[in-house]
Amino acid sequence: MMNFFYMYSWAKDEIELAHLEQRHLLNDANGQNYVLTTTNVDVNRSPFVKIKLSILCEAETLAEIVTFAEQMVYDEATFRVLSLNNVALGEEPKHAFTQRQEAERTLGNVIAGEPDLKHPQCTFGIVFVEGLWRFGRVEKADAIWLAHQVKPHSYSTALNTRMARALVNIAAPQPQGLRVIDPCCGIGTVLVEALSMDIPILGRDMNWFVAQGSRKNIAHFGYEGTVELGPIEDVTEHYDVAIIDMPYDLFTSASHEEQLAIVVEARRIADRVAFVAIESMHDMFDTAGFTVLDEARVTKGNSSFSRLLYVCE
Structure with missing residues (x-):
């Protein structure tokens, strides 16, 4: 049955x-x-x-x-x-x-x-x-994520709460005992959703302004989480899962070479990684030694803007 x-x-x-x-x-x-x-x-x-x-x-x-x-x-x-x-x-x-x-x-x-x-x-x-x-x-369902839609700190290109919550579930469907990191956490949309599901997650961002915003967003919703300041290259510990929304906005834009470096570092620090990007990353995954397990495309409303989601190991 x-x-x-x-x-x-x-x-x-x-x-x-x-x-x-x-x-x-x-x-x-x-x-x-x-x-x-x-x-x-x-x-x-x-x-x-x-x-x-x-x-x-x-x-x-x-x-x-x-x-x-x-x-x-x-x-x-x-x-x-x-x-x-x-x-x-x-x-x-x-x-x-x-x-x-x-x-x-x-x-x-x-x-x-x-x-x-x-x-x-x-x-x-x-x-x-x-x-x-x-x-x-x-x-x-209580739709807990609805309360997270309006944050004290946000910007237009950040992931929406539904996508962020689904992304956590995709990356860590059975989170018990897993070590999870978001090394490019931005204003913390993924962190808030993970913490609201009692999934411990470490946040990290190289931009002081957005890292501060992430800390304030977490505190605003009454959760406790850690957001470190620094690039992914400085991560020394190993994690079971990483969730990465690739930088491309006004605050933390990255060139193709810089994005490749992030992918290579992600391969170093985590066994399983869920990536979000706005263009195909298959060449980067090949270079870094990732295998793409699954992927999807999400279009924003009626616009031509879309995001690509990849699950890699």
């Missing part, structure tokens, strides 16, 4: 980013707006996950789910049942309101406890996808 069902939602220009995150965070390469997996991650990790269903039972018929629900024991006093077929899920079309309501009522009538549609202590979910009914506990 697949233990978890995740519902995804993304903007049109974020589809490649969302799929890239799915492949690394949830080990799923189907590219659908949902994921069925045995991988358990916090519902608030991904900026694209809206609902997580921890599956308790799956069956070919709703009647079998009803039989399970009749015998189910849980701790909370009040509950509600929510149909998750309110949108098309891959090849499974959206279910009509009456069909969803019937499934909710059928289950609600047999679950022990007091129904509460507005403020339930527990929400159960029912979904039909890939030929099976699946029933379990629902968790809705």
Whole structure:
């Protein structure tokens, strides 16, 4: 049995980013707006996950789910049942309101406890996808990253919070015990997202102004993190993961030779690196001895500006 069902939602220009995150965070390469997996991650990790269903039972018929629900024991006093077929899920079309309501009522009538549609202590979910009914506990994402969109210090070319959060998940899907560094951290967008997920990360930047801005942004959101001043060349310790948004803006622009030097240094200090760039870097990766495991292109709205994301080892 697949233990978890995740519902995804993304903007049109974020589809490649969302799929890239799915492949690394949830080990799923189907590219659908949902994921069925045995991988358990916090519902608030991904900026694209809206609902997580921890599956308790799956069956070919709703009647079998009803039989399970009749015998189910849980701790909370009040509950509600929510149909998750309110949108098309891959090849499974959206279910009509009456069909969803019937499934909710059928289950609600047999679950022990007091129904509460507005403020339930527990929400159960029912979904039909890939030929099976699946029933379990629902968790809705809080979209923590939304609070990070407005920072005391920022600039127009910085990564947006959704991309930064997804980038952390792509680079360090299982962060327990990993040593993570952002050696070109800028104003700290990646640092804030990592720290908000309780992922320890060291920040570093060679520009005093932006390093200060990064420290202030971290403190503004109530997190504790370290931002060192200095170039990547001065990093002496080794890390499991590095996340690098290649310098190209007004504060810390870099020539092709300088960018190549950063890539070479990244190969020296980290086993796995997630890069963000505005032009192809395959020649640099070849020179540095990196293997590109995965990549995606993210376009900014309707503009011609796009970013390239690479996962390298």
